[in-house]
Amino acid sequence: MTEEVAAAEKGPNPWAQAIAALVVVGALGGALYVIQQNDAKAADKPATCRADDEDRKADEAAKAAQRLSGTQLCTALNRTDLPTLLGTPTEHARTAYGSDGSVETGGKSIPSPEGTVQLDTYTVKLSRSYDGLPIGGMQDLLNEAQTKTIAGHPAVLYSSPTIAIQFNLGGGKSQTAPGGVARTLVVAPDVKDGGGSYELSIWRQDDVRPDDTALLRIAQQVFPTIPGWTAAR
Secondary structure (H helix, E strand, O other), X not given: OOHHHXXXXXXXXXXXXXXXXXXXXXXXXXXXXXXXXXXXXXXXXXXXXXXXXXXXXXXXXXXXXXXXXXXXXXXXXXXXXXXXXXXXXXOOOOEEEEEEEEEEEOOEEEEEEEEEEEOOXXXXXXXXEOOOOOOOOHHHOOEEEEEEEEOOEEEXXXXXXXXXXXXXXXXXXXXXXXXXXXXXXXXXXXXXXXXXXXXXXXXXXXXXXXXXXXXXXXHHXXXXXXXXXXOOO
């Protein structure tokens, strides 16, 4: 029996909750590193979006290129009322971090910064893509897709799977299995859908289907606060 299973029989395992479900996007190793370092610090008070020296360099590079950084997205997402918007008002952020990765497509490196905030029940992630592609027509390619409007901007709501990861804390190999469902909003940065997108995703540590109402509440509050957001007229 692994350490994780034994603890689960007694009650919720904070370590297991911290890594129970991960959307298949971004660098897994980096995410786990931040969780290990920050979980204990966030035990008694909400986590903050802190930038180390490497993050600061990434922030400066993003600013010079007139792009958003992972720290900026994390800060926009990590609101004091985020637990209330999620419908879990007694919880607070356990981990909060940004990353400034990129996606290789067609021989090009496309910046894809993201910010992630994790609570006991939910994990929330906000990312920005600079691929220049409009979101119009995207609903035909995505699972359970629905067209939406967020703060006057075109958007698409869809589902994607997560992966559950189990670790043997006594040593040995980790195990992966299908997890729950993530609900994601892809939102155009401008009202004319001129290209590029934001993605706001939520998923639960217990694999229960996320609350769409909570996702939409967060979107309506968070997107207008992102630096450079174009308000609808």
